[in-house]
Amino acid sequence: MKKIEAFIRHEAFEPIRTELLEKGFPSLSIIEAKGSGRQKGIVEQYRGSTLTVNVRPKLKLEVVVEDKDKPLVVETILKHARTGEVGDGKIFVLPVEEAIRIRTGEGGEPVLQAHEEEETTA
Amino acid sequence: MKRKLGLAALLAAFAALVLPAVASAATLPEVATGLEEKVGELNMTWVAVACVLVFLMQCGFMFLEIGFSRQKNAGTGVAKVLVNFAIVTLAWWAIGYGIAEGGGNNFFGDSGFFFHFDQTVAGEAVTGESAMLMLYGMAFCAVSLAIVWGTTLERIKFGAYVVYAAVFGAIIYPLVAHAVWGGGLLSDIGGKPVMDFAGSSVVHLTGAVGALAALLLLGARKGKYDANGNPRVIPGHSMPLVGLGVIILWIGWFGFNGGSTFETAGSFFGEVMLNTQLAAAAGVIGASIAVYLKSRSLDVGMAGNGAIAGLVGITAPSGYVEYWAAPIVGIVAGFLVVFAVLAIDKLLDDPVGALSAHGLAGIWGTLSVGLFASPRLIAEGAGPGVWYGIFGDQPLSNSLGQLGVQGLAVLFTFVVVFAISIVTFALIKATIGLRVSDEEEEAGLDISSHGMYGYPEQFIPQPEYSTGLPNTMGVPPVPAAAPAQMTATESLGGLDA
Numbered sequence: 001m002k003k004i005e006a007f008i009r010h011e012a013f014e015p016i017r018t019e020l021l022e023k024g025f026p027s028l029s030i031i032e033a034k035g036s037g038r039q040k041g042i043v044e045q046y047r048g049s050t051l052t053v054n055v056r057p058k059l060k061l062e063v064v065v066e067d068k069d070k071p072l073v074v075e076t077i078l079k080h081a082r083t084g085e086v087g088d089g090k091i092f093v094l095p096v097e098e099a100i101r102i103r104t105g106e107g108g109e110p111v112l113q114a115h116e117e118e119e120t121t122a
Numbered sequence: 123m124k125r126k127l128g129l130a131a132l133l134a135a136f137a138a139l140v141l142p143a144v145a146s147a148a149t150l151p152e153v154a155t156g157l158e159e160k161v162g163e164l165n166m167t168w169v170a171v172a173c174v175l176v177f178l179m180q181c182g183f184m185f186l187e188i189g190f191s192r193q194k195n196a197g198t199g200v201a202k203v204l205v206n207f208a209i210v211t212l213a214w215w216a217i218g219y220g221i222a223e224g225g226g227n228n229f230f231g232d233s234g235f236f237f238h239f240d241q242t243v244a245g246e247a248v249t250g251e252s253a254m255l256m257l258y259g260m261a262f263c264a265v266s267l268a269i270v271w272g273t274t275l276e277r278i279k280f281g282a283y284v285v286y287a288a289v290f291g292a293i294i295y296p297l298v299a300h301a302v303w304g305g306g307l308l309s310d311i312g313g314k315p316v317m318d319f320a321g322s323s324v325v326h327l328t329g330a331v332g333a334l335a336a337l338l339l340l341g342a343r344k345g346k347y348d349a350n351g352n353p354r355v356i357p358g359h360s361m362p363l364v365g366l367g368v369i370i371l372w373i374g375w376f377g378f379n380g381g382s383t384f385e386t387a388g389s390f391f392g393e394v395m396l397n398t399q400l401a402a403a404a405g406v407i408g409a410s411i412a413v414y415l416k417s418r419s420l421d422v423g424m425a426g427n428g429a430i431a432g433l434v435g436i437t438a439p440s441g442y443v444e445y446w447a448a449p450i451v452g453i454v455a456g457f458l459v460v461f462a463v464l465a466i467d468k469l470l471d472d473p474v475g476a477l478s479a480h481g482l483a484g485i486w487g488t489l490s491v492g493l494f495a496s497p498r499l500i501a502e503g504a505g506p507g508v509w510y511g512i513f514g515d516q517p518l519s520n521s522l523g524q525l526g527v528q529g530l531a532v533l534f535t536f537v538v539v540f541a542i543s544i545v546t547f548a549l550i551k552a553t554i555g556l557r558v559s560d561e562e563e564e565a566g567l568d569i570s571s572h573g574m575y576g577y578p579e580q581f582i583p584q585p586e587y588s589t590g591l592p593n594t595m596g597v598p599p600v601p602a603a604a605p606a607q608m609t610a611t612e613s614l615g616g617l618d619a
Contacts (some may be wrong), residue, residue, distance in 0.1 A: 020244070026602045044355075044357070045418075045419040045429075046421065046423070047463060047467075047475070048413050048416050048417050048464050049353065049420060049464065051354075051355035052415070
């Protein structure tokens with residue numbers, strides 16, 4: 001199992017979510033993140049003075065998938081999150097030891113599979 | 123049948139009211155007295171309307187200050203306004219009104235304490251009219267006090283409000299009000315009265331000087347200045363709240379200035395209100411231009427400060443100047459507030475710009491009467507504005523004399539208010555303390571002074587679900603999340619760490 005963490009632009013999320021859902025990956029999380037990278041911070045004006053905010057808001061997208069599905073998810077993210085400009089973000093892939101579905105207590109890779117009846121409503 | 127009788131009775135009553143001379147054998151003097159009473163009642167009806175508008179300004183100050191604060195200090199602003207409003211009300215009723223309006227000598231009044239019926243205030247029996255005017259004065263005193271706390275946001279101890287509000291409502295504001303409006307020292311300087319129509323000095327400068335005294339003893343917010351002493355921006359959390367506050371203050375100001383006519387004669391309040399609007403508009407434009415020239419962006423908060431500065435500026439001249447002068451007063455105030463905020467920010471941490479918008483604009487407004495007061499409108503014995511001395515046929519020396527008198531009002535207000543305020547705040551500092559601890563400041567006054575958050579969801583995720591939910595898995599419930607302790611580190615303040 002692999003956990004894919006992608007720091008992306010806010011506007012990239014919806015196309016990624018739609019396509020992942022179509023391809024059978026409804027389970028994902030997003031977290032509002034603030035971070036810095038090669039993209040510079042934001043210089044704000046407040047009451048006539050400047051204020052440099054050194055971090056920018058990004059979304060952190062988290063998806064856990066079976067090893068074989070990793071390339072597909074990564075490609076989907078790359079496809080929609082890439083604008084070619086500085087600030088597109090990064091993808092990290094981490095190994096995952098265990099996965100447990102809380103409702104049933106079942107473990108292992110089946111947990112990562114969406115249920116048939118849930119695919120459309122996820 | 124019944125209805126017809128009722129109608130006849132109504133008509134009779136109407137005739138008796140409207141046509142007293144016809145309906146009864148009233149003499150002409152009796153009619154005149156009756157009319158005079160009605161005029162008095164109409165006047166007080168207008169003052170009542172104006173009074174409510176001035177009370178509404180409390181709401182304006184509340185939103186303005188909360189908008190300029192961070193989220194962790196949102197709730198305390200509400201508590202502050204309510205408690206101050208309450209204390210100043212009782213202080214004014216018990217002592218303040220007597221000192222301000224109770225006749226007496228050049229320095230303080232000596233009647234009207236614990237305002238009640240069967241009382242003689244400044245030689246006159248207390249009536250409903252006195253009660254209305256007393257309440258209107260209370261509204262002004264409360265506005266003046268609200269200004270004081272603008273410089274103290276996000277770090278002052280709540281107890282300081284309680285003590286200073288009592289002193290302010292009982293002594294500080296009444297002394298200044300007595301000097302200018304209560305027949306005191308400044309109402310006759312060599313025959314010239316200070317012309318402060320609704321209180322650029324009496325109300326706004328007084329509040330701002332109190333704010334300066336508090337700030338000098340309180341110091342800046344943590345993180346406001348870096349190691350080299352350069353100011354850092356600590357943005358307020360809600361420009362929409364600031365905007366709401368500004369517009370509420372703006373609307374309230376029509377009661378503040380317009381009601382200061384105390385009468386409806388000639389609908390003169392209309393002139394005053396138009397002047398008020400013109401200056402406020404010019405204040406917005408002046409500040410917007412100034413801040414755009416300075417930073418190439420139209421700052422939201424500064425546009426609001428400009429409105430307030432324009433309004434503070436026109437407060438003194440609103441009943442004394444022609445319409446053409448009002449936009450000049452406003453636009454100068456608007457420019458002034460932008461550069462003053464930036465200059466003051468280098469030394470003193472004034473989160474809302476009270477020193478600039480109320481202090482400097484108040485001084486400007488008071489002096490502007492000496493520049494633009496129209497010969498048509500000036501108070502008895504006063505000199506018209508310098509403008510009319512230079513470009514009109516008025517004697518210039520007379521005008522300069524009046525300008526000097528206006529300057530004296532500024533000086534008097536500053537000295538009296540600063541002296542009493544700095545002593546009061548020093549005593550507060552020496553006894554109960556003026557400032558919260560570093561930990562409390564970092565956590566925010568909402569949780570540290572009031573035990574709650576102004577915006578709870580930001581700090582405590584869904585507290586209502588933390589216990590008691592049925593658990594279908596048959597395993598012990600997850601322990602409730604520990605209540606958020608005072609560890610909230612301010613995200614922006616922590617940038618440099």
